[in-house]
Amino acid sequence: MNTLIRSTASCLRSGVAVYLPRQADGRVCSASARLLCAAAGVHKDLGEMVKKDKVVVFMKGTPAQPMCGFSNAVVQILRMHGVDDYAAYNVLEDQDLRQGVKEFSNWPTIPQVYFNGEFVGGCDILLQMHQNGDLVDELKKLGISSALLDAEKESK
Amino acid sequence: MLPRVLRSARPISTSLALSRPLAHFRPHMDPDPSRPVERAIRTKLTDSLKPDHLEVHNESHMHAVPPGSESHFRVLVVSSLFDGLPLIKRHRLVNEALKEELSSCVHALAIQAKTPEQWGSNPTLVKSPPCMGGSKGDHTVEEKLKAGRD
Numbered sequence: 001m002n003t004l005i006r007s008t009a010s011c012l013r014s015g016v017a018v019y020l021p022r023q024a025d026g027r028v029c030s031a032s033a034r035l036l037c038a039a040a041g042v043h044k045d046l047g048e049m050v051k052k053d054k055v056v057v058f059m060k061g062t063p064a065q066p067m068c069g070f071s072n073a074v075v076q077i078l079r080m081h082g083v084d085d086y087a088a089y090n091v092l093e094d095q096d097l098r099q100g101v102k103e104f105s106n107w108p109t110i111p112q113v114y115f116n117g118e119f120v121g122g123c124d125i126l127l128q129m130h131q132n133g134d135l136v137d138e139l140k141k142l143g144i145s146s147a148l149l150d151a152e153k154e155s156k
Numbered sequence: 157m158l159p160r161v162l163r164s165a166r167p168i169s170t171s172l173a174l175s176r177p178l179a180h181f182r183p184h185m186d187p188d189p190s191r192p193v194e195r196a197i198r199t200k201l202t203d204s205l206k207p208d209h210l211e212v213h214n215e216s217h218m219h220a221v222p223p224g225s226e227s228h229f230r231v232l233v234v235s236s237l238f239d240g241l242p243l244i245k246r247h248r249l250v251n252e253a254l255k256e257e258l259s260s261c262v263h264a265l266a267i268q269a270k271t272p273e274q275w276g277s278n279p280t281l282v283k284s285p286p287c288m289g290g291s292k293g294d295h296t297v298e299e300k301l302k303a304g305r306d
Binding site: 066106121127 | 285289
């Protein structure tokens, strides 16, 4: 649990630092171009963020305190599989992130789940993957052994 | 000589109805005229995905938004257009069909996207998780509610 809180806190800290709009190569931008520069900045950061960790979740609230039932469902599913070392970004803390991730993923809702830099889907998809066994396989590909798989082995 | 009634052509609608598996038949829920967003969702999903079965549930009452809101929906779409498509592609098709609603007044959209075979073997609607109150005081949601009212 402490590891989770620490990793969540570090994500929130790095999250705030990362979303400052970056000037494109120091050139002077016009107003509309500045918006594009800022948007491009967020997208570039998101591109890095989703690859930095094997499992990345954009959610409302934090794993310790989710602020949305669907985000909580994602947290609970990952917890069930014993995945507690993942990057969780709270979109409620940053409106640029909240809008940016929707554009980046071309996905209109939160929560959003990434595995190895690849967009997996939202709560509905993760739930289905959990129910049909695909999630155990996908975690295995990430080098993560699901706790449910271990539990199954122990019961045999 | 066949009786005349057997020689007459069957109406096209009847022959189509007979070719559909009756197990999938469910009466459509009548759209509520005072629910324009629900109506729009139903129309757009019907037009773009040609579903065998479609359910549109307004779940706004389960969330921290005013009564009568049309902000949180759950849709169940059963369509053969989903054959061979992974879940993410199916969901993207639904998102694309409802692009306008999702960018204006719909804040949350839960999706079940099944092929007719999948629906036939497991005809159950997933229940949404309980709300954790995140919509309350969320100005993005407030903007969407306002967009829905206008």
